[in-house]
Amino acid sequence: VNAIAPGYAPTELRGLESLQQERSSTGPSASDLPLKVIASSADYAEAYVFLASDAGSRIATGAILNLDGGLSLRGPVPPQQ
Secondary structure, three states: OOEEEEOOOOOOOOOHHHHOOOOOOOOOOHHHOOOOOOOOHHHHHHHHHHHHOHHHHHHOOOOEEEEOOOHHHHOOOOOOO
């Protein structure tokens, strides 16, 4: 079994916005992430395609692709005071 551990990806399927209520800014900004990039759904899709392909499934076993822009290595940016 292989898995994808995605980081933040902006979608319209979260919080109050998904209910057509007040707009929220619950996600990080690019400057909060070590790689300074907010991933899109398409960025994650390529990883799923790889694991489903012959190339990915042939030798990968028990793999977890941690696609969080480096956040798990560094941790979140502490709040500014």
